[in-house]
Amino acid sequence: MRKPIIVLVTTLLAAVGSGSRAAEDVYVYPAKGQSEKQQARDQQECHDWAVQQTGVDPVKLAEETPETQTASRGGLMKGAAGGAGLGALRGTIGGDPGEMAGRGAGIGGVLAAIRARRAMQQEHETQMQTHQDREAQLAKYDRAYKVCLSGRGYAVN
Numbered sequence: 001m002r003k004p005i006i007v008l009v010t011t012l013l014a015a016v017g018s019g020s021r022a023a024e025d026v027y028v029y030p031a032k033g034q035s036e037k038q039q040a041r042d043q044q045e046c047h048d049w050a051v052q053q054t055g056v057d058p059v060k061l062a063e064e065t066p067e068t069q070t071a072s073r074g075g076l077m078k079g080a081a082g083g084a085g086l087g088a089l090r091g092t093i094g095g096d097p098g099e100m101a102g103r104g105a106g107i108g109g110v111l112a113a114i115r116a117r118r119a120m121q122q123e124h125e126t127q128m129q130t131h132q133d134r135e136a137q138l139a140k141y142d143r144a145y146k147v148c149l150s151g152r153g154y155a156v157n
Helices: 002-016 036-054 058-063 074-094 097-151
Strands: none
Touching: 036 097, 058 097
16 A cells, blocks of 8 residues: 555656656655554645645646747738838828838838747746746645655655
8 A cells, every 4th residue: 555655646746847847756664663544644644734834735736737828920910911001101102002011011020020029038938937936836845745754753755
């Protein structure tokens, strides 16, 4: 029975620790001869205590899906169309709406590409920060969980 508990804890940590962080394997040994039933109870109680102390529940954290925002190609077309419209308007005043519309479309497309690139960079930075925050939360939970089990007479690694 002891092996399934270790596998369960390891699997839980593996699910939570996806990404660049390798899942931390937690091995729990009953150093004071605790029974399997006692060990299972202690591990559940330590999990509950670690969640209460840290405010981090790895199960819920694993279930959360970070929202991702993607820059769409539609932005490029809107930029080109808007630029073409402004160019055509200028061309009407200056006498050559077709040429000015073409120039405006090109400029509008370039500006839309720049905006899309900036949006993608911001999205990347946000995702990196979210990942780092999750890693810090999980590390805090891991420390609390291990301290609790150590305090109950288990060798934890």
